[in-house]
Structure formats: C-alpha cells, structure tokens
Amino acid sequence: MLYYILRRVLYTIPIAIGVSLIVFTLVHLAPGDPLSAVMGEVDQKMLAEMRASFGYDKPLPLQYLIWLGSALTGDMGYSLRTGAPVFGTLIDAAANTMVLGVAASFVGFLVGASAGMFAGYHHGTWVDKAVSAAAIAGVSIPHYWLAIILVIVFSVQLGWLPSMGAGAGASVLSWDAWKHMLLPAIALAAIPCAIVARTARACVMEILSMEFVEALRARGLSERRILLHVSRNALPTVLAVIGLQFAHLLGGSILVEVVFSWPGTGYLLNLAIFDRDIPVLQGTILLLALFFVLTNLVVDILQTFADPRISRA
Amino acid sequence: MNTREISTGHPAPLLSVRGLRKYFPVKSERFFAPRLMVQAVDDVSFSIEAGETLGIVGESGCGKSTTARLLMRLIAPDAGEVDFAGRPVLTEDGLSLRDLRRNMQMVFQDSYASLNPRLAVQDSIAFGPRAHGVPGPKATAKARELLSLVGLDPDQFGRRYPHELSGGQRQRVNVARALALDPRLVILDEAVSALDKSIEAQVLNLLMDLKARLQLTYLFISHDLNVVQYISDHVLVMYLGKAVEVGSVEDIYHRPRHPYTQALLASRPTMDPEVKLERSPLTGDPPNPINPPPGCRFRTRCAFAEDVCGRVEPALTSCGATGHAVACHMHIPDSSHSRRQ
Amino acid sequence: MNAPEAQRITLKFDALTPAPGAMEVPVGVMLPRTYWQTVGVRLARDPYTAACAFILLAIAGAAVLAPWLGLPDPAATNAAQRLLPVGSSGHLLGTDELGRDMLSRLIHGGRLSLTMGVLPVAVALAIGGTLGLVAGFIGGRTNMLVMRLTDVLYAFPSILLAVAIAGSLGAGVGNALLAITIVFIPPITRVTESVTTQVRAMDFVEAARASGAGAFRIIRTHILGNVMGPVFVYATVLVSVSILISAGLSFIGLGASPPTAEWGLMLNTLRESIFLAPLNAVLPGFMIFITSMCFNLISDGLRSAMDVRL
Numbered sequence: 001m002l003y004y005i006l007r008r009v010l011y012t013i014p015i016a017i018g019v020s021l022i023v024f025t026l027v028h029l030a031p032g033d034p035l036s037a038v039m040g041e042v043d044q045k046m047l048a049e050m051r052a053s054f055g056y057d058k059p060l061p062l063q064y065l066i067w068l069g070s071a072l073t074g075d076m077g078y079s080l081r082t083g084a085p086v087f088g089t090l091i092d093a094a095a096n097t098m099v100l101g102v103a104a105s106f107v108g109f110l111v112g113a114s115a116g117m118f119a120g121y122h123h124g125t126w127v128d129k130a131v132s133a134a135a136i137a138g139v140s141i142p143h144y145w146l147a148i149i150l151v152i153v154f155s156v157q158l159g160w161l162p163s164m165g166a167g168a169g170a171s172v173l174s175w176d177a178w179k180h181m182l183l184p185a186i187a188l189a190a191i192p193c194a195i196v197a198r199t200a201r202a203c204v205m206e207i208l209s210m211e212f213v214e215a216l217r218a219r220g221l222s223e224r225r226i227l228l229h230v231s232r233n234a235l236p237t238v239l240a241v242i243g244l245q246f247a248h249l250l251g252g253s254i255l256v257e258v259v260f261s262w263p264g265t266g267y268l269l270n271l272a273i274f275d276r277d278i279p280v281l282q283g284t285i286l287l288l289a290l291f292f293v294l295t296n297l298v299v300d301i302l303q304t305f306a307d308p309r310i311s312r313a
Numbered sequence: 314m315n316t317r318e319i320s321t322g323h324p325a326p327l328l329s330v331r332g333l334r335k336y337f338p339v340k341s342e343r344f345f346a347p348r349l350m351v352q353a354v355d356d357v358s359f360s361i362e363a364g365e366t367l368g369i370v371g372e373s374g375c376g377k378s379t380t381a382r383l384l385m386r387l388i389a390p391d392a393g394e395v396d397f398a399g400r401p402v403l404t405e406d407g408l409s410l411r412d413l414r415r416n417m418q419m420v421f422q423d424s425y426a427s428l429n430p431r432l433a434v435q436d437s438i439a440f441g442p443r444a445h446g447v448p449g450p451k452a453t454a455k456a457r458e459l460l461s462l463v464g465l466d467p468d469q470f471g472r473r474y475p476h477e478l479s480g481g482q483r484q485r486v487n488v489a490r491a492l493a494l495d496p497r498l499v500i501l502d503e504a505v506s507a508l509d510k511s512i513e514a515q516v517l518n519l520l521m522d523l524k525a526r527l528q529l530t531y532l533f534i535s536h537d538l539n540v541v542q543y544i545s546d547h548v549l550v551m552y553l554g555k556a557v558e559v560g561s562v563e564d565i566y567h568r569p570r571h572p573y574t575q576a577l578l579a580s581r582p583t584m585d586p587e588v589k590l591e592r593s594p595l596t597g598d599p600p601n602p603i604n605p606p607p608g609c610r611f612r613t614r615c616a617f618a619e620d621v622c623g624r625v626e627p628a629l630t631s632c633g634a635t636g637h638a639v640a641c642h643m644h645i646p647d648s649s650h651s652r653r654q
Numbered sequence: 655m656n657a658p659e660a661q662r663i664t665l666k667f668d669a670l671t672p673a674p675g676a677m678e679v680p681v682g683v684m685l686p687r688t689y690w691q692t693v694g695v696r697l698a699r700d701p702y703t704a705a706c707a708f709i710l711l712a713i714a715g716a717a718v719l720a721p722w723l724g725l726p727d728p729a730a731t732n733a734a735q736r737l738l739p740v741g742s743s744g745h746l747l748g749t750d751e752l753g754r755d756m757l758s759r760l761i762h763g764g765r766l767s768l769t770m771g772v773l774p775v776a777v778a779l780a781i782g783g784t785l786g787l788v789a790g791f792i793g794g795r796t797n798m799l800v801m802r803l804t805d806v807l808y809a810f811p812s813i814l815l816a817v818a819i820a821g822s823l824g825a826g827v828g829n830a831l832l833a834i835t836i837v838f839i840p841p842i843t844r845v846t847e848s849v850t851t852q853v854r855a856m857d858f859v860e861a862a863r864a865s866g867a868g869a870f871r872i873i874r875t876h877i878l879g880n881v882m883g884p885v886f887v888y889a890t891v892l893v894s895v896s897i898l899i900s901a902g903l904s905f906i907g908l909g910a911s912p913p914t915a916e917w918g919l920m921l922n923t924l925r926e927s928i929f930l931a932p933l934n935a936v937l938p939g940f941m942i943f944i945t946s947m948c949f950n951l952i953s954d955g956l957r958s959a960m961d962v963r964l
Contacts, residue, residue: 018806026822136954140947142898144905145921145939152932251811255902259925270906273821285818293809385864414866427857431689431879437858440875444867474689487861494865 005301012297016290020071023286024064027278071286077279086283089268094287096166097250097257097264103185105246108192113238115193116200117231123205131197138194144255147187151259154183164261184260188253192245199241203234236306240299247295251288325399327530328384328417328498329360333393335376335383339603351602353379355554357393358629361498361547366524366531368545368562370538370577372599376554377534378422381502384532385419386410398497415445418491422503424483428475434486435460435471441493459489464519481512485519492527500532505540517544538581542566547636550574553602553610556629560637570632570639573611609642621649693883696959703955706948713945717764725758728915737931748934750920751927752913756934760941763915766827768945770909770916771897774831778838779889785839786846787881791854791873801847804840812837816899820908830909834900838892845888846881853880883960887953894949901942917942 048057058066070076076086119131155163166180207213207230216226254266261267265284272280334357336350354376361367369377383390386403394401397416401407408416418441421427428437438456443449457467463485475483484504491499501520505513521544524531535541541548541562548565550558550573558571569575576595600606600613609627612618621642629640642650697703716723726745732753740748740756747756789800807815819833853859854877862872901918903909910916912923920938928935 014802015806015809018803019809022806022810023818026818029819029822136950137943137947140894140898140943140950142901142905142921142939142942142946144902145936145942148921148925148928148939149936152928152936156928156932248811251814254813254817255906258906269817269821273817274907281821285814288814289810292811292814296809387860387863411866414864419861419864421857421861423857427861429858429862429876429880432875433688440862440867441865444862444865444871490861490865 001304004304008297008300008304012293015293019289019293020068020286021064023282023289024067026285027282028060067282071283076283079280080277081275081280086279089280090265090283090287093263093265093268093284094291096262097253097266100181100184100188100253100257100262100264101246101249103181104188104249105192105242107185107189108196108245109238109242111189112193112196112242113200116197116238117204117227117234119197120201120204120208121227121230123208128201131201135194135197135201138190138197141190143187143190144259146190147184147256147259150183150187166263180262184253184256184262187256187259188249192242192249195245196238196242200234200238203237204230207233236303240303240306243295243299243302247292247299250295251292325396326360327363327398328532329396330384331358331394333357333380333383333395334391335379335388336391349603352554352605353602354383354390357551357554357556359549359556359559361530361532363398363497363530364528365546366533366544368541368548369532369534369551370536370541370548371551373536374553374599374602375551377536377551378502379554380551381419381500381532381534384500385417386413411445415494416496417498417500418494418496419500419502420484420487420491420504422507424480424487424507425475427487428483428490430475433472433474434478434483435467437475438486438490438493441490445494455493456489459492460486462492462523463489465489479512480508481516484508484516488516488519488523492523496529498530498532500534502534503536504533506535506537513540520544538577550577553599553605555610555640557611557641558639559629560634560639564634564637568633568637570637570644571611571641572615572617572643574639576614609640617643617650617652619650689879693956693959697955700955700959702951703959706951706955710945710948710952713764713941714768716761717768720758720762720765723761725761726755728754728759728762729913730754737927737934739931740933740937747937748931750924750934756937759915759920760917760937763917763920763938763941764945766910766914766916767897767901767918767942770827770831770834770900770904771893771945771949774834774900775838775889775892775896777835778842778892779885781835782839782842783846783885786843786848786885787850787873787877789843790847790850790881791869791877793851793854797847797851800843804843807836807840808844812895813899813902816903817906817908820903825908825911827910827914830900830903833903834896837899838896841892842885842889846885849881849884850877853877887957887960890949890953890956894946894953897942897946897949 056063067077074087076090078085079089082089115131115134119128122128151163154161161183162180163183166177213226213230216229221229250265253262253264254269256262257264257266258270265288268280269284269288271277272284333354335354336352339349339351357376357380359367369380371377379388382388383393384395396402397408397413402413403410428434432440435453435456438459439447439449439452442452442455447455457471460467460471465482465485470478470482470486475486478486487504504520505516508516517540520531523529531544533541533544545562548560548562549556550565550571552573558565558569558574560568565574566578569578580595595614597614600610606613606623607626608624609615609618609622612622615622619642625642625648627640627642627645627648629638630645631638632644642648643652720728732749735745735749735753736751738745738749738753740746742748745755745757747760750756750759785800785804789797810818816830816833816837819836820830823829823832859872859876862876867875900909901916901921904916904918905922907922910919912919917938921935921942924931924935924938
C-alpha cells in the first residue's frame, strides 16, 4: 500500500508540470501583447521599456521557466491593473472561495447523503422516486440560474438575505458573513448534493442486497441498527465523492461568484479575463488547477486507507 | 510446398515445435526490484503427425494454453522454431502469418466470450473467410454449410445471437468458425471443459467425426485425463512450463514413467465405488512459476526426489517404446539417482 | 457541471436476455433481433425517454424553423414596450429589457444554444473517440502516451478549463466552441479507451485475430459495435453538461455577444431586470435547464436500454 501511495504521489509531479505548462501556453495563445492590451495607445519606447521590465521581451520557454520558478517561491508578479502583488490578492480570494466551497460541500453532503441513504433504504417508494428526480434535476440545473432564482426569492421578494458581496465584517463567524454566504453556498451545493445523493442511494442499495445484512437481520438486530451498519459501510464511498466534488466546486464556482459578486478566485478570474490582466489570470488558473490535482491526490490516498483493495488494482 | 515430403519419401510431421519458450515479466510492487519472469513455457518441443491427435494435459497454470496461443502467434514466443507441413513458420521464404492462420485454427474454452455478442453466429463464422477475400454472400453460404456440418440447422440458428444459444450449441458454432478457413490443424484449448458431461460427449463425438471426414489434425488441450485418453493418439504431459513426459496414449496411460504422470493418473476419480484412494497421490500446490525450483521442477512434490534432482535439470530422454520420452533422473541412464528403472 | 467521472465502466453483454444457457428457444417462437433493434424497442417502451425526445425535438424543430414561424423579429427593439410581463397581448412571454419579444428570442436562441451544446461533443467524440479507440486497441506505449496526455487536461475542472481557454482566446462563439471541445476530448478519450481495452481482451477478438484478419477489419467488425454503445451513452451525458457550460460562458460574456439571441446571454442581460420582471428574467435559464435535463434523462434511458453501467 505504501508503494501505491508513493507511486501515486510521484505520478502527480508530471501532471503538475503539465498543468503549469498548459496554463502558461493558454495565456500566450491570445493574440497581441499582454501589455499593449492594457496600455492602449502609448509611445513605442515606453512600451518596450515596460515589456523588458515585465520580462515579456524574452523567448517564451525562458519566460515559462522564470514564471514557474518565481511562482514556486510565491512570487507571481504584480497585477497589470492594480499593481498589487498577485500572490497576496490570490490568497485573499482563495480564502473566500474556500469558505464558500466548504459551506457548499457541507450542505451538499448533509442533504445529499441523508436523502440518498433514505431513498436507497426505502427503495421503490415515492420518496425514492422524488429523490431520484431531484438528483437528476440537480445535475441538470444551471447553478448560475439557480443563483438568480435564489436572489429573486430571498433577496428581492422576501428581502431576507443580501444578494451581493461577502459582507463588510472581517470575521467569517459574524452573522452578517453567514447571511452573505448562505445563498451562494446553496446555489453551489446543488450539484454535489445531487451527485452525493445518487452515490449514497446506489451504495445503500448495493449493501442492502449483500448477504451480511441478511445475517444481521437473522440475528435479530433492529432496523435502526441495521441502517447504522449500512451507513457505516457506505460512508467511505460517499466521503470520497464529496471530496472530489469539493475540488470541482473550487474550480467551478466562477459563475456563482459572478452572480453574487463574491470576492473569490472565480470573481477574480472573471475580472482578470476582461481586464486581460495576464499575471492574475495565470496565477488564478494555476492555483485552482494545482489545488484540484492535490485534492484528487488526497482523496485517492484516503480512499486507499478506507479500502485496501484499491491499491492492488 | 510439399517438396520435402516427396523428396524424402518419409512424411515430415504436420507440426513440429522445437524449444518453444515464453517468459512473462511480472509487474513489481517495488521500484528497484529485480525484474521477475513467469516461466510460462520453457523449452517445449513436440511434433504432431498429420491425421493424429496430440493431447496436452497438466494442472491449470502449467502452460498448456500459453502453448496454444504461442502456436497461433496470438502472443510472440521468446524463442523456438515451429515448422508447419515441413515449412518454417514466420521466417523469410517460410510460412507467412496469414498462411499459418489459414492452416491452423483454434477453439477457445469460453464458448460465450469467444463469440461477438453483437454478431449473428453465421456472420461470426463468415468473418474469417471474408477476411481472406471471400465475397460476402459466398462466405455466408459457406458459414451456413458449416453450421449444418456441426449439426445446427442454418435456417434455425444462423441468424441467432450467441446469447440465444446453449453452451453446447455455441461451442458447435465455435468449431464451425474454426473450420471456416479449411484448416489442416485445429487447436482445441479446453474446448469441451466448460460443458455439461452429456453435452461434452456429444461435442467430443462431433469432433472425432469431423476429424475423420475432413482429415483434420488436432492439438487437444485439457486438464481432463479421461477426455484426453478418449480422443488422443499421443499425449504430452506438462508441468510448470516443461514437458515432463510424452508418448502414445497407451504408454502414458498404462506405462507412465514420470512420477508426476503416475500421480496424475492415480488421482483420477474412479468409477468403482469400492476403490477408495488411501491418500491423495499429489499433495500441495505447484510451486510458484515465478521462481521455479532449480533442477527438476517437480522435485518439491516428488516422493523420490534426491540430491541430483535439485542440481541437474533432467532432459526429456527417450525410454522404452518408440516415441515415449520422459524427463526424470530415474530414467536417465547415467544420472546419479539411486533408483534406476 | 463537470464531465462525469469517466473511469468506471463495466461492460455487460449477457444481461439483455436471461442468463446464457437458460433459454432454448423453440423454432419460430421469436424472430431473432439484432442488438440495436432490441435497444430500439426498449427505448420506445420507456415513457421518460419518449417524452424527453419529444420535448427536445419540439425545441430543436422550432429553433430550426424559427424564421418561418411568423414570429416577431428577435432583434427588433421597442423602447415603449420594455419588460412587458408574461402573458401580454402580442407578446405571449413578455418582452426583454429592450422591448424585444421573449418568445421569439427564446425560440431563436435555441439555434445557437443547442448548436453550442451538441457541436463540441460531436467534434470531441470524433477526435477523442478515435484517440481512445487507437490507444485502447494498440495498447502498450501508445496507450501510455495518449492517456498520460489526457490526464494532464483532465487535471482541470471542466468549467475552469473552458473559462480559461475561452478567456485566453477572447470572447466569441467560435472560441467558446473550441474551448468546450477541448474540454470534452479527454473524458471521451478515457471512456473509449477503457471500453476498447475491455473489449480487446475478450476471446472473440482473439479469435478474430486468429483468423488472420487485419487490425482495421477487426476494429470495424468486432470492436466498434461493442464500443459504440457505452461511448454514445456517455456522449449524451456530456451534451447536457455542454449545454450548461456553453450557456455559462455566454452568461459571463465569453460566448455569444449582444444582440444575438442565446439563452445564457439573455439570462445575463435580463439579470438587471429581476426587480421589475423576475419571471421574464428566469425564462432563459428555464430553457437551459429543460434541455439539459432532457439530455440527461435520455442518457439514462439509453443506458438502461443498452444495459451499460457507467
């Protein structure tokens, strides 16, 4: 098992390098010079000086190595628009997205797992059918649309919750921060909730069809105790799914963050795209992708501990 | 093509195999572990005369099926020479892969898995001829002809799909498919092993019948000693990738020389309820083929193992009747084994 | 809104009928059907799939025929008739923030939105399917190389990769299409490779090789027919994802640009009007939702009709 984990960790390195290469290339796919897009009409001499100061006059492979080298030491350059260091901006945004992602995963896990397990346990009843239908709707719903509906209902019509921003309060624990977080977290939770519900339902149904459940019943265990056994067996799979969903959330939150003007990485990415703020653009994509790779790695490793059979496959 | 046969006046065997070898690398858990090899088939030689049946027996994992796949060139051998009808296989001016496969065909064990579930059985049978350039309608006609040859009414079964047939019917289809290219040699790899006993007998009789009618030569691979005795003219006994004894069916079943062959035969279930086996003649599992014991590979389970068996690998040595050969120090004239027979 | 996990696919061939051997069919009782005929019959008997297919056909048909349906010009603005509520006379579904007819725009919008949903998957299916088939059939080093390359692209969440590519290339329908296509190539390659590898290992492919047939003929006769089903099922799921992502790109301004009628873009421009005409603002999203869900349900129906486990 140790060898499997080691191999899995080592395998992540070429993937990470590939990811960084893609991020770098992507940004240079765009026509024109990153600076000229920002600076507009300026005199050529000044532009050339600026270019040299940003290192944009060097050949691309060299630019890549310099960029990667400094990115690894936490230096991702300065925003072309605001002049602020990219790394700091990124960390602040990432913290906001992380909070949102954790909240959404939590909601998704709680609702999805309980609904899914309940549906699987009462397989074939109307509850089961309702949960299955909701799960299909959950993966089909455009979450940016769900976000708008939530705003219309809870902010515009009922006036209960704010529709924009993360709140002025510095503390994540303040009531104001909670209120701001609630709607975006629910909008983001739709997909993980649906996927978790599907997995949990399938998992519970599979376990219930196994012989050891019969044995438990034969021993006279109450249905409640049996449900406990079943959920304990289903838990590792469901946790792995929510882990992967969490990784998807962080990268996929851009649309919901735009709707709510939530100051996270997605919102930052959106601004950077339309400002053509290359350093911020590169930094954000790189950070999100690397985080995705890392989360996948962690989930994989945790799963090996939960189910040693995996390492032999 | 048959110049050599004619010139010598002494027919060369239809198939002759010398020093066939295949080692499979084992995927290692560790990073810097030495590369381990499974010695699946190690230096196996035999020949089959035209019109006869050679049976290959042995426990599972002894390399029987690998031998079949090597002969069909479904996997490439590491070493060894194969002659078919006197012509070397896959050498310059030898038999091409295409020619080899037209002359040599194979029936697999799993009758279901060896038929494409998305093709009607007559299309499965016609696939081979079509691949060799026979136009569609003609190939289908041939397929239907073959279906009736193996005892299946083409109107009733031709357009069916594999899942709509029983195991025995499917295996008949597989036999028909193997015959579709008019081969001279058919390899039957555990072809009847998965069938019910009553069906097995029917298919075996069909095979004997076809062999006589179409002048076929069989290489019959099975773990079932009774079936091999029933169908074979000669028998090759394999153990851990090695040929340990070869001879006529009489020699092998009535005058077995190798302790392994003797033990195999002794462990056969008998029809007589009064006869009970006092103890199992073969105990334990075969050793790991990744690290086969040096010397004689059977010595870890052999009652007569001595010093020399651990040091020297016994070569297949001719003994007694013509064509009877055994790889055991007890039968090698100048070995230092104390029990000389 | 991500390409669903692509690794675990188990091929099951024998489940269309009772266990093999269990049935000895008497002569003439059942006309043997091809596999695809069986799948067709099963699909036709599934009410959900039929309903979804009907809805999709209606949306797509209306979209294609939009210019000839006698609808108001989807681009004709009218400052006096802005944000008329749903059910107004002459404007069945009201008007948008520039007074354009909503019904007409929703129907016309289907042209671009459906194209952006289906086209990237179709192109990715051609490219990724070929790659996966070749990698799976050849195996060995080629397989390693192709799969490791797709692993790198797979290391991005779908939506992030789409936004990153489209954002780097710049706004526009063409760039958005290209971005989504690139996003879907790796998952399709993976699924095809995994199924092909499974099929290739089966005895009937071995038997086909033993008959001396060439690789191309074996792929055409024996591999393709067995690989197509599961891959197609997967592709229909991706269409539903593709519709969400492409509309999402337009929603943040990376896809279609005004005044084009496109559902994601309409959702974006109407966002300002949620205070005045919330129902109008929600309509384009509803179209996205319905089409995406129909593709999802059809995929489910196909999956159980073909008995593929994804």
